[in-house]
Amino acid sequence: MTGHRPYHHGNLRRAVLDAALDVIADQGPGAVSLRDLARRAGVSHAAPAHHFGDRAGLLTAIAAEGNGLLAESLEAAADLADLGVRYVRFALAHPAHFQVMYQPHLLHADAPALAAARDRVDRTLRTAIAALPEPDRGPDPESARLAAWSAAHGFATLALSGSLDTALAGRDDPAEVFRALTPLMFNPAAR
Template structure:
């Protein structure tokens, strides 16, 4: 349990967010309870409601924070495949945020902080396809690239590609997938396949 001294100087909001991220990472968003989070923070059960109003407000704050972190992670490169790698890196580093961000039924869709953070992340995603040459439909190319990165990140977080990855770095594995699909570079057959 977090002691009262751990959130002095106005850190209660961050303490509740951190506790919520821990719960989501281990038990999923369905396990969140403001009452339980208050207990973990060592405050009255009404204290978290002061910052988030309710569970939906808390999840919305987590999603907004996640989209902001995603935008920061994507910034700084113009190469589409590197943005995909960074997307996968974000998901691996922030699995609880990732779980919440893409579940609109859990969120307050009209929240101004959420809308602003989503737009920053979307702008970074769009920037990855803006400079592609020879692509007649940048929007469709963007959705294809996002689908690949998001799908791989989801499979990674749910351990559905563990066997395929083996001891390979997930970012390098994603680079190979992106190269295969977007650059037309087919992987060389392994000798184990008889080729």
């Protein structure tokens, strides 16, 4: 476990979110229980439900927060390659958020905060794809968007699972390895 953070005063909502992120980082989202989080925070078992409603509400809040953090990082990207690097770096820096963000069966998909944060991420990717010259993105920007997202997400997932350890041997920054691969995807001259 990364650390027990008992709640004493202040922001119970943040304390429960942080405790849930610790549990997810250690054991995965399946181990999250509002009752356990209340125990960790030293509050009644009803207190987390007051803030999140239910377990899915808590995980939705984590997914919305993660998408907001991701959007903030992606919005500062210089180009599509940098966007992919930032996506990989986000996943490596926020693995608990990342584990929850792409599991719709765990979330309240219609939550406005989640939808707004996801829209920010999607808008940023669409803008980066639109900025590519037509030969690089191909005739179908939606396919290019899906390819870019799939590549960054797949690479990040492989890096987080340790599946790339052999391929990355001797390289310190998986995100920079991803940057080196991006010309293979969106530059016809490099293929």
